[in-house]
Amino acid sequence: AGGQLVTHPGAPILVSLANKTVSFNCRITYPDSPVLQNFTTWYFHVDLQGQRSPREQIKCSPDLSSENQGHTLQCRVTPDLPNASATGTYYCCVSWPDFHKISEGVFILVRDTGYRKPVRGSQQLLLSCFAGLLTVLSILVTALLLWKKVGYAHATAPPLSPFTVCPGACPAQRPSE
Known part of the structure; x- marks a missing residue:
């Protein structure tokens, strides 16, 4: 057939x-x-x-x-x-x-079930945690940048001392001619 x-x-x-x-x-x-x-x-x-x-x-x-x-x-x-x-x-x-x-x-x-909106409290908690994390990270990055800037300034400048002796005659102490 x-x-x-x-x-x-x-x-x-x-x-x-x-x-x-x-x-x-x-x-x-x-x-x-x-x-x-x-x-x-x-x-x-x-x-x-x-x-x-x-x-x-x-x-x-x-x-x-x-x-x-x-x-x-x-x-x-x-x-x-x-x-x-x-x-x-x-x-x-x-x-x-x-x-x-x-x-x-x-x-x-x-x-078994259709779409269910997430519970409102869980959305609020997630948003708060995310905002808190961003705040902490921004504070840490700012502190790191300031620390590096201050550390760099100290590393490049010669140490100043009130007891520095000028080799030869100091410019302020030269007799004028």
Whole structure:
């Protein structure tokens, strides 16, 4: 048998909070043939650790209309998403008597909680610590610069002493001519 397709017409990635409803569709296309009229549809998911869940049957029945000697059926899947461990790739599968087809999958990211603003007190504490750190650093750098400047001035100037003796005659003591 050929011409059977199982696809997902929607977004390839969905995001949901735990215990919230999220759905996706499976589109099943198959040729008009009495052999292909009887099938079952189900879905399963593979979590982030590669573990496959038990399969869950989807209640779908074949459509009664035919287009170009083929049938197209859309089935809505609403998986149970109790917590973040439900994150994974969800696959639709159609089983005919002799074979089955599996879709490419829809990835569903499940979050236990949504965004929460940080506690106001922690923001205030962080800001105060940062301001205090900057204050201490600026005082230390200023003290270091002053210390280096004073130390440099003492190192370059000759020591002055009231008992300095001039070699020969001092300029102030020379007899004038």
